[in-house]
Amino acid sequence: MLNRVPTFLIAIVLLASAALAQSSPAPALPRPGSPARAARAGVVDLVIQNATLLTATHGRIANGSVVVRAGKIAAFGANVSAPAGAIVIDAGGKYVTPGLIDAHSHMALDDDVNEATSPIVPQMMMVDAFQFASKEIYRALAGGVTSAMLLHGSADMIGGQAVIMKTKYGLGRDQLLFPNAPRSIKFASGENPKRVFGQRQQLPSTRMGNFAVQRQALLDAQDYVRQWDEYEAKKQKGDKDAKMPKRDLKLDALVEVLKGKLYVQIHCYRADEFLTEMAMAKEFGYKLRAFHHALEAYKVADKIAANNVGVATWADWWGFKQEAWDATPWAAVILMRKGVRVAIKSDSEDQIRRLNVEAAKTMRYGGATEDEAMKMITLNPAWIIGVDDRVGSIDVGKDADLVIWNGYPLSSYGVPEKVFIDGELFFDRTLAGYGLTHFAGTPESLPSPPGSGDEPEAEVR
Amino acid sequence: MKNPLRIFASFAVVLFFAASAFAQQPSRAQETRTTPVAIKGGKLLTITHGTIENGVVVIENGKITAVGPAASTQIPANARVLDATGMTVYPGLIDSESHLGLTEISAVQSTNDLVETSDEIMPHMHVADAFHAESDLIPTTRVNGITNAIVAPASQDTLPGQDSFIQLAGPSADEMLVVRDIAMPLNFSGAQRRKMDWQSGRGTYPTTRMGMAAQLRQAFLDALDYQQKVADSEKRKGEKGVQPVKRDLKLEALLPYLDGKKPVVLAASEPSDLETAVKLANEFHLKFILNHVTHSRPVLDYIARLKAPVIVGPIYDFPKDNERYDAVYSLPGELVKRGVKIAFASYDSHQVRNLPYAAGYAVAYGLPYDEAMKALTINAAEIWGLADKLGSLDAGKIANVVVANGDPLDVKTDVKHVFINGQEIPLWDRQMELRDQYSK
Numbered sequence: 016m017l018n019r020v021p022t023f024l025i026a027i028v029l030l031a032s033a034a035l036a037q038s039s040p041a042p043a044l045p046r047p048g049s050p051a052r053a054a055r056a057g058v059v060d061l062v063i064q065n066a067t068l069l070t071a072t073h074g075r076i077a078n079g080s081v082v083v084r085a086g087k088i089a090a091f092g093a094n095v096s097a098p099a100g101a102i103v104i105d106a107g108g109k110y111v112t113p114g115l116i117d118a119h120s121h122m123a124l125d126d127d128v129n130e131a132t133s134p135i136v137p138q139m140m141m142v143d144a145f146q147f148a149s150k151e152i153y154r155a156l157a158g159g160v161t162s163a164m165l166l167h168g169s170a171d172m173i174g175g176q177a178v179i180m181k182t183k184y185g186l187g188r189d190q191l192l193f194p195n196a197p198r199s200i201k202f203a204s205g206e207n208p209k210r211v212f213g214q215r216q217q218l219p220s221t222r223m224g225n226f227a228v229q230r231q232a233l234l235d236a237q238d239y240v241r242q243w244d245e246y247e248a249k250k251q252k253g254d255k256d257a258k259m260p261k262r263d264l265k266l267d268a269l270v271e272v273l274k275g276k277l278y279v280q281i282h283c284y285r286a287d288e289f290l291t292e293m294a295m296a297k298e299f300g301y302k303l304r305a306f307h308h309a310l311e312a313y314k315v316a317d318k319i320a321a322n323n324v325g326v327a328t329w330a331d332w333w334g335f336k337q338e339a340w341d342a343t344p345w346a347a348v349i350l351m352r353k354g355v356r357v358a359i360k361s362d363s364e365d366q367i368r369r370l371n372v373e374a375a376k377t378m379r380y381g382g383a384t385e386d387e388a389m390k391m392i393t394l395n396p397a398w399i400i401g402v403d404d405r406v407g408s409i410d411v412g413k414d415a416d417l418v419i420w421n422g423y424p425l426s427s428y429g430v431p432e433k434v435f436i437d438g439e440l441f442f443d444r445t446l447a448g449y450g451l452t453h454f455a456g457t458p459e460s461l462p463s464p465p466g467s468g469d470e471p472e473a474e475v476r
Numbered sequence: 477m478k479n480p481l482r483i484f485a486s487f488a489v490v491l492f493f494a495a496s497a498f499a500q501q502p503s504r505a506q507e508t509r510t511t512p513v514a515i516k517g518g519k520l521l522t523i524t525h526g527t528i529e530n531g532v533v534v535i536e537n538g539k540i541t542a543v544g545p546a547a548s549t550q551i552p553a554n555a556r557v558l559d560a561t562g563m564t565v566y567p568g569l570i571d572s573e574s575h576l577g578l579t580e581i582s583a584v585q586s587t588n589d590l591v592e593t594s595d596e597i598m599p600h601m602h603v604a605d606a607f608h609a610e611s612d613l614i615p616t617t618r619v620n621g622i623t624n625a626i627v628a629p630a631s632q633d634t635l636p637g638q639d640s641f642i643q644l645a646g647p648s649a650d651e652m653l654v655v656r657d658i659a660m661p662l663n664f665s666g667a668q669r670r671k672m673d674w675q676s677g678r679g680t681y682p683t684t685r686m687g688m689a690a691q692l693r694q695a696f697l698d699a700l701d702y703q704q705k706v707a708d709s710e711k712r713k714g715e716k717g718v719q720p721v722k723r724d725l726k727l728e729a730l731l732p733y734l735d736g737k738k739p740v741v742l743a744a745s746e747p748s749d750l751e752t753a754v755k756l757a758n759e760f761h762l763k764f765i766l767n768h769v770t771h772s773r774p775v776l777d778y779i780a781r782l783k784a785p786v787i788v789g790p791i792y793d794f795p796k797d798n799e800r801y802d803a804v805y806s807l808p809g810e811l812v813k814r815g816v817k818i819a820f821a822s823y824d825s826h827q828v829r830n831l832p833y834a835a836g837y838a839v840a841y842g843l844p845y846d847e848a849m850k851a852l853t854i855n856a857a858e859i860w861g862l863a864d865k866l867g868s869l870d871a872g873k874i875a876n877v878v879v880a881n882g883d884p885l886d887v888k889t890d891v892k893h894v895f896i897n898g899q900e901i902p903l904w905d906r907q908m909e910l911r912d913q914y915s916k
Contacts, residue, residue, distance in 0.1 A: 427836025
């Protein structure tokens with residue numbers, strides 16, 4: 016792979032910024048109140064030029080351009096010319112990737128990640144706890160993340176329903192929600208549920224308890240379906256005495272699981288538990304979308320691949336608990352080579368800020384190609400969330416969620432310089448303050464340094 | 477530093493045993509522990525005298541004996557020549573704070589010996605007494621080119637105990653614990669406060685920062701008092717009725733620090749905590765190294781004037797909500813710009829292997845590359861008083877040498893050879909074993 020010599024890198028950055036500074040007096044970037052609004056309305060196009068494109072679906076394109084029209088990618092490639100009147104951004108020496116996507120996050124949920132008062136809480140809607148103004152979203156955006164799935168925690172066997180969002184920091188809550196994204200629900204298994212409830216002397220306190228609780232909940236849902244079916248049938252026949260069953264939010268949600276209306280995202284570590292979860296899904300007739308964390312998934316990779324279940328995992332986390340002891344950083348590539356769609360996810364307000372570095376680890380451990388590593392933080396998580404037809408690659412017609420990096424992103428050194436979502440600039444590292452375009456606040460003014468007066472110099476031995 | 481030299485002398489003796497433990501590689505069966513090794517053709521990052529393209533490093537009897545350009549560096553006739561063409565060769569990396577050997581599986585309490593929280597003042601806790609040399613975490617760390625580390629207790633106490641400096645290979649804990657009790661952390665972040673329950677009115681002292689400071693001050697005063705008593709009793713030894721002072725391990729443990737013989741590692745993040753800790757240290761004439769300074773951007777010039785080295789990070793700590801997103805990433809660069817000597821630390825156990833990438837990330841946010849390399853090698857060696865033994869490719873130093881297929885700080889780079897004490901360490905760990913078992 017590219018062997019980046021940092022001085023060379025720094026030179027590139029300097030050249031690039033010089034190029035950018037010289038290209039035109041203050042290039043008009045799409046900020047609020049700027050021509051970008053017009054671009055968004057489809058009047059004026061936006062073109063990012065001279066960049067190395069890492070498209071995720073069409074490999075690497077040198078000296079490439081991306082044309083954005085009305086918030087979508089209108090064209091891209093090496094031989095694309097700027098439409099007349101377009102806003103031009105010269106990204107010479109820089110890289111452009113699709114916006115990164117995190118299929119497993121709990122950011123912007125404060126302490127409201129787990130409703131751990133019962134092991135079955137599918138009626139919890141994470142959107143009700145979503146703190147859209149949390150700076151965690153800003154920091155993820157500055158790391159190049161443009162979409163994320165915010166999941167319920169893993170204290171419960173069946174948790175709540177996820178928020179699918181774009182990191183449009185500075186806008187209102189509903190403007191951050193990913194429009195018309197499929198809904199996902201969180202399941203869990205293993206150590207967390209059994210520990211949380213077991214330490215209160217409640218069911219479940221073992222893995223057999225875990226699955227018994229889950230199976231019972233699904234059986235209750237089947238029974239609830241039957242009650243409604245009977246009621247509907249009676250009503251059809253004109254039975255005036257037919258008694259409408261009582262609506263139960265919890266069972267309503269489980270029925271949606273049974274009917275395949277919710278993507279099931281399962282927190283699962285140990286090899287045997289993937290098998291049990293897949294067997295239970297088969298037994299009850301629902302589909303699993305992805306296993307999350309999945310540190311032992313590589314041990315049963317063939318079976319996971321055969322069931323078309325994705326895996327959202329870390330590049331190299333291990334050893335933090337017993338069920339994480341058999342982790343190996345080669346797992347992502349082993350799974351991929353056996354046909355599993357693998358996403359590298361953060362599950363962390365820290366690592367969501369540098370998913371690119373985490374994905375690059377798969378190139379080192381197992382030899383993922385550049386395209387494969389890119390897909391693990393773009394197209395594959397998009398598939399896990401169910402939005403791969405709209406985001407996750409540089410393709411015509413997709414949302415113009417794009418990141419301009421000042422260096423090679425699949426390395427220790429790539430830093431996002433500009434982040435566009437739906438064709439609009441949301442983060443620009445070169446701006447003062449927070450570097451945000453839709454947020455008026457500025458970092459708190461710094462207090463005057465102590466010890467600057469006549470205080471005696473500190474003594475050091 | 478008082479005794480590292482003596483320790484290293486005994487260290488050289490045990491090399492013999494270390495060598496026999498690592499010399500069992502069948503492919504080199506005919507070679508012995510005394511066979512010199514010449515790493516030839518690689519790009520040498522010497523740290524102390526620049527980069528040498530197409531260089532040679534000669535290792536003999538556990539030491540580096542020659543470093544220079546291939547054209548002018550003599551290779552002993554009986555040497556095993558390791559072709560490092562296209563490779564990068566650099567000194568073993570040093571983690572300036574880890575918990576290696578103190579934990580195995582974080583959530584399994586029986587595997588943890590991280591910190592004694594029954595009291596806040598525990599200077600008589602020696603991590604060397606808990607260090608688990610056979611930990612599975614150590615092979616996983618050294619295969620990434622980290623050859624040395626500070627092992628520190630976790631930071632829940634203001635004085636949690638004493639650090640050791642380890643080598644990441646050796647026949648047993650005795651040899652791996654290169655310098656026991658090398659330094660003492662003094663943590664002042666507020667996280668060391670004990671719980672106060674206002675409803676019941678119950679709490680365990682200290683529940684406030686003023687409590688922490690008062691308790692520390694009292695501990696140092698008690699130790700000075702104890703020292704005086706011991707000295708008085710020594711002076712009057714043999715006089716009638718004079719009893720020797722009963723040994724007090726806790727107070728005794730503080731004396732080398734009060735005497736300025738060993739450094740205290742002052743850990744604070746906020747400017748206010750930093751100043752309190754520095755004032756306290758100065759009051760008792762402690763020699764100190766600063767640690768973290770995560771949120772001290774407003775006082776970087778003050779830090780520079782202290783002329784103390786800084787272990788900086790973790791640079792992945794979150795900035796505060798009122799700080800820019802890169803406020804902590806760029807801290808190493810800002811400190812170096814002001815002439816501060818910095819070192820990096822993982823502050824971790826399982827992920828010590830990722831230490832070089834943190835340095836790489838700091839480079840992305842403004843730290844000059846050479847300074848990043850120094851912060852992982854010679855700066856750390858200097859801070860810990862071991863610069864004559866470690867931290868660069870220089871003749872005479874202990875042969876902790878790494879050969880990798882690229883830039884040590886880049887996440888894609890694969891480490892190909894690791895030498896510790898001049899012995900090549902098998903690049904093998906539990907995770908590779910699992911990989912091979914399941915990737916057929």
